[in-house]
Amino acid sequence: MITGERMAAVDANAAALGVPQKQLMESSGHAVARAIREVADPGARVVIVAGRGNNGGDAFVAARFLDAYDVTTLLLGRAELIGTDIARENWDALEQADYDTREVTDSSALAADSNAFDLDEADVIVDAMLGTGISGDLREPAATAAAAINAADAHVLAVDVPSGFDADGGDHAANGVTADRVVTFHDTKPELDDLDAEVTVADIGIPAAAERFAGPGDVSLARPSSRDGRVFVIGGGPYTGAPALAAQAALRAGVELSFVAAPDSVAGEIQGYAEDLIVQPYGSDRLSPDQADDLVATAERHDDIVVLGPGLGTADQTLEATRQFLESYTGPAVVDADALSVVPEVETEATLVCTPNRRELARMGGPDTDSLREAADEIEAFAAELGHVVLAKGVDDVMTDGERTRICRAGTPGMKVGGTGDLLAGIVAALLEEADPLEAATAGAYVNGVAGERLAETDALGVLASEMLDEIPAALWGGDDE
Numbered sequence: 001m002i003t004g005e006r007m008a009a010v011d012a013n014a015a016a017l018g019v020p021q022k023q024l025m026e027s028s029g030h031a032v033a034r035a036i037r038e039v040a041d042p043g044a045r046v047v048i049v050a051g052r053g054n055n056g057g058d059a060f061v062a063a064r065f066l067d068a069y070d071v072t073t074l075l076l077g078r079a080e081l082i083g084t085d086i087a088r089e090n091w092d093a094l095e096q097a098d099y100d101t102r103e104v105t106d107s108s109a110l111a112a113d114s115n116a117f118d119l120d121e122a123d124v125i126v127d128a129m130l131g132t133g134i135s136g137d138l139r140e141p142a143a144t145a146a147a148a149i150n151a152a153d154a155h156v157l158a159v160d161v162p163s164g165f166d167a168d169g170g171d172h173a174a175n176g177v178t179a180d181r182v183v184t185f186h187d188t189k190p191e192l193d194d195l196d197a198e199v200t201v202a203d204i205g206i207p208a209a210a211e212r213f214a215g216p217g218d219v220s221l222a223r224p225s226s227r228d229g230r231v232f233v234i235g236g237g238p239y240t241g242a243p244a245l246a247a248q249a250a251l252r253a254g255v256e257l258s259f260v261a262a263p264d265s266v267a268g269e270i271q272g273y274a275e276d277l278i279v280q281p282y283g284s285d286r287l288s289p290d291q292a293d294d295l296v297a298t299a300e301r302h303d304d305i306v307v308l309g310p311g312l313g314t315a316d317q318t319l320e321a322t323r324q325f326l327e328s329y330t331g332p333a334v335v336d337a338d339a340l341s342v343v344p345e346v347e348t349e350a351t352l353v354c355t356p357n358r359r360e361l362a363r364m365g366g367p368d369t370d371s372l373r374e375a376a377d378e379i380e381a382f383a384a385e386l387g388h389v390v391l392a393k394g395v396d397d398v399m400t401d402g403e404r405t406r407i408c409r410a411g412t413p414g415m416k417v418g419g420t421g422d423l424l425a426g427i428v429a430a431l432l433e434e435a436d437p438l439e440a441a442t443a444g445a446y447v448n449g450v451a452g453e454r455l456a457e458t459d460a461l462g463v464l465a466s467e468m469l470d471e472i473p474a475a476l477w478g479g480d481d482e
C-alpha cells in the first residue's frame with residue numbers, strides 16, 4: 001500500500017536513478033491497454049475521457065496500444081492547457097499520428113442527456129480524468145463528465161484511481177466516477193480495495209531502489225512549506241560548538257526561531273558563534289536534574305521541536321537530567337550524542353528520532369557493525385524494540401521506524417569530520433515541524449549528504465561542518481546545479 005504523496009516521491013527518486021517519469025507513463029499506458037484487451041474484443045468501441053494531468057497522459061499512451069479497437073480520445077479542455085510536458089508530448093503524438101482525438105471545451109456537450117460523444121454506445125469508457133493529483137470534489141467539466149460516465153452502460157475502467165478518489169486518505173468525492181475496474185500503478189492505494197470495483201496493480205518498472213534509497217523525492221515530501229516553528233536545542237556544557245551547529249542548521253532548514261538552552265558558563269560562547277541564535281542560559285556548569293522540569297515546560301509551552309544531546313557530556317547528573325526530561329516530555333525530539341545512552345532505559349511518551357553513530361548504536365544495544373547497510377534488518381528490529389525512529393549514521397545511513405527502512409547513500413568521505421552529525425540533528429528537527437519522523441529522518445540524511453557533496457566538489461577532504469551550513473538551503477530547496 002502506498003499513498004499518492006509517497007508515490008510522487010518514489011517517482012522522483014526513480015527519475016534520479018535514471019528511470020524518468022515518461023518511461024513510467026509508457027508502462028502505465030501499456031498496462032491500461034492490456035486491461036482493456038482483457039474486457040473487450042478487438043473492434044470494440046473504447047472512449048477515453050482524459051484530464052489535463054498525467055492521469056490523462058497515461059491514457060494517451062494506452063490509445064497507441066489499441067490500434068485493433070475503435071478508440072476516441074476526448075480531452076477535457078484545450079490541449080494548450082495540458083499541465084505537464086510528458087502528457088503533452090503523448091497528446092501531440094496522438095494528433096500527429098492521426099488518432100481520433102477531440103478537445104471538449106463546452107462541458108454541456110458532455111452532459112448525460114446530450115450524448116454528443118455517444119458515451120452510451122461505448123463498450124469501454126476509460127476514466128483518465130484525475131488520478132493522484134486531485135483535491136476536493138470534481139470541478140467542471142470533470143463533474144459533468146463523471147455524471148455522464150456513471151450514467152452510461154459501458155464497462156468503466158479507471159486509470160490509477162477512479163476520478164474523485166483521494167489516494168492519500170481513501171475518501172471519495174460525492175460526484176466522482178464509479179468504476180467497474182481500476183488499474184492502479186506500482187502498489188495499491190489506501191482504501192482502494194474497499195471500493196466495489198475490481199482492482200489490479202500494474203508493475204510499471206519502478207526500481208525497488210527508488211523506495212529503499214533516500215532521494216530527491218524524499219526531500220520534496222519533507223520540505224517545509226513555510227518559515228515556521230521553533231527548535232529548542234538542549235546542549236552544551238563541556239562542548240559549545242555542537243549545540244551552535246545544530247541550532248544554526250535548523251535555521252538553515254527553515255525554522256523561524258532557534259533556541260539553545262545551555263549552562264550560563266558557556267552561553268556567551270555559544271551566542272558568540274552566531275547572532276541568529278537565541279541562547280537561554282541556566283545557572284549551572286552543566287545540565288543537571290534541577291533544570292529538567294523547567295526545560296520540559298518551556299519546550300511544551302511553545303510546541304518546540306527539541307534537540308537533546310549536542311555537547312552535553314556524560315556527567316552522571318547530566319544523564320540523570322536527560323532521563324528526567326524524557327520521562328515527562330511528550331512532544332517531538334531529536335536525541336543525539338551523549339543523551340542517546342539514556343533512551344533504551346526510559347519510558348517516554350515523546351516522539352523521538354534517535355541519531356546514533358556506529359559506536360553510539362552499539363552502546364544503545366543495537367548491532368555493532370562496520371556496515372550499517374548490511375545490518376539494516378537488525379537495525380530495523382532494534383528500532384521496533386526501542387519504539388522510536390532510528391537514524392543510524394555511517395558511510396550509508398540507515399533510517400527505520402521498526403517497520404519501514406530506508407538507506408541514504410548521499411555524502412562524501414570528507415563528512416567524517418566532527419560536527420556533521422550536529423548539523424543532521426538540527427536539520428531533522430526542522431523537518432519534524434511538518435513531516436512524519438521517518439520522512440524527516442530520511443530527508444534530513446539526504447539533505448545533509450547533498451550539502452556535503454556540494455562542498456566536496458571544491459574542498460575534497462577539507463570540508464568543515466560550519467561551511468556546510470551555507471549549503472543546506474540549496475540542498476533542501478534545490479540549487480542552481482541540482
Ligand SMILES: NC(=O)C1=CN([C@@H]2O[C@H](COP(=O)(O)OP(=O)(O)OC[C@H]3O[C@@H](n4cnc5c(N)ncnc54)[C@H](O)[C@@H]3O)[C@@H](O)[C@H]2O)[C@@H](O)CC1
Nearest residue numbers: 011024025053054055130131132133134135137138139160
Ligand atoms: N507518480 C507516478 O509515479 C506516476 C504517475 N502517473 C500518473 O499520474 C497521475 C498523477 O498525475 P498528476 O499529478 O498530473 O495529477 P492528475 O492527472 O490526477 O490531475 C491533475 C490535474 O487535475 C486538476 N484538478 C485537481 N483537483 C481537481 C478537481 N477537484 N476537479 C477538477 N480538476 C482538478 C489539477 O488542476 C491538475 O490540472 C497518477 O494518478 C497516474 O495516473 C503515471 O504516469 C506513472 C507514474
Ligand SMILES: [K+]
Nearest residue numbers: 127130161163
Ligand atoms: K482516473
